[in-house]
Amino acid sequence: MKNQNIENFLKPLENIEITEPSPYLYTRIQQKINQVATMQMPIKFIWALGFTFSLIVLINVLVIINKSKETKAEYNLANQMNLLPNNHLYSYE
Amino acid sequence: MTFIELYNTYNKQVFNTALHYVQNIEDAEEITQDVFVSIHKSLDSFQENAKYSTWIHRITINKSLDYIKAKKAKKRFAFITSLFHKDEITIKYDSINSNHPGIIIEQKEATDRIFKYINQLSDNQKTVIILSKIEGKNQKEIAEIMNLTVKAVESLLQRAKNNLQINLNKNEGI
Numbered sequence: 001m002k003n004q005n006i007e008n009f010l011k012p013l014e015n016i017e018i019t020e021p022s023p024y025l026y027t028r029i030q031q032k033i034n035q036v037a038t039m040q041m042p043i044k045f046i047w048a049l050g051f052t053f054s055l056i057v058l059i060n061v062l063v064i065i066n067k068s069k070e071t072k073a074e075y076n077l078a079n080q081m082n083l084l085p086n087n088h089l090y091s092y093e
Numbered sequence: 094m095t096f097i098e099l100y101n102t103y104n105k106q107v108f109n110t111a112l113h114y115v116q117n118i119e120d121a122e123e124i125t126q127d128v129f130v131s132i133h134k135s136l137d138s139f140q141e142n143a144k145y146s147t148w149i150h151r152i153t154i155n156k157s158l159d160y161i162k163a164k165k166a167k168k169r170f171a172f173i174t175s176l177f178h179k180d181e182i183t184i185k186y187d188s189i190n191s192n193h194p195g196i197i198i199e200q201k202e203a204t205d206r207i208f209k210y211i212n213q214l215s216d217n218q219k220t221v222i223i224l225s226k227i228e229g230k231n232q233k234e235i236a237e238i239m240n241l242t243v244k245a246v247e248s249l250l251q252r253a254k255n256n257l258q259i260n261l262n263k264n265e266g267i
Contacts, residue, residue, distance in 0.1 A: 006254045009261065012203045013226045017195040021108035021125060026100055028122075029129045036130060 094145060096133055103146065104129075107153045109195065113223045114157035116193040116208050120164070127156050150238045158216050210260050218253035225250060 077083075094102075104125065111124035131152055139148060196204045211222055220239060224230045230238070236246045 006258050006261075009257070010207060010222070010226050012200045013207060014229070015197055015200055016113070016193070016204065016227055017197070018105060018109050019112065019194045021104055021122060025104065025108075025122060025125060029100070029126050029133075032126050032130050033133050036134075 096129075096136060099132060099136070099145065099149070100129060103149050106146065107149060110150065110153045110223070110228070111157050111160075112193055112195065113227050114154075114161060114219070118192055118194060120160065124153070124156050124160050127160070128153050131156065144237075147237050151240075154220055154238070158220075210257050213260055214253055214256055217249055218256060221246060221249045222253050222257075 107128050108121055108125045111121040111128070112118070115121055115124065128149070132149065139145075193204070193208075211219055214222065217239070221235060224235045224238065225232070232243050232246045232250075235241075236243045239246065241249070
């Protein structure tokens with residue numbers, strides 16, 4: 001009974017007719033395709049951009065690692081020679 | 094098949110399926126454009142063992158559902174901004190009555206009422222109702238399009254009908 005009710009309720013959907021889209025639709029689609037094509041970056045440019053970015057990151061990482069090594073060596077040398085590792089002449093302790 | 098051949102063969106199918114989802118000519122044309130741009134992009138990667146009509150149907154359904162989601166998000170955003178800008182009270186993207194050119198005038202009121210309830214269903218339930226009741230597809234064809242088993246389509250259709258019945262009872266006491 002329930003199913004019959006709902007089938008009757010949905011019956012007008014069977015009478016919906018097939019309609020034609022606008023005759024200018026294909027031209028608009030072509031326009032959109034061309035727009036998308038011009039908006040897209042060339043693949044070579046994307047690769048070059050990615051390569052440059054990773055190179056910058058790599059250089060930064062290397063510099064940071066080297067710097068921390070250098071400061072450690074300097075600190076050890078200062079310690080061995082009983083030098084102060086900073087520019088303060090007096091200790092406040 | 095070339096792009097122009099695909100367009101000539103399937104433009105009506107795409108436009109009408111989109112129309113059943115959005116019930117509005119402008120939105121359906123917008124979706125049709127998106128569908129064919131997408132087809133143009135992925136035509137080279139299309140595997141010949143699948144049917145063109147099934148593939149295009151899937152793209153159309155996905156694009157239509159995405160379009161509806163984006164429209165709802167825009168509507169929510171417009172509502173929120175209208176709370177802060179009192180002068181911009183009009184909320185765009187709101188349509189109470191459909192503008193579906195395929196609906197016969199004598200049945201417009203009844204069909205609008207049905208669409209009001211169909212639009213409340215979940216994406217899958219809405220799709221199964223559109224494909225079976227409007228496009229007249231059998232369960233096997235629907236299963237192929239939706240990438241489901243025939244059994245799953247059957248139970249989805251039943252759940253859709255049950256939910257329609259519940260919503261009808263709630264709102265109209267039918």
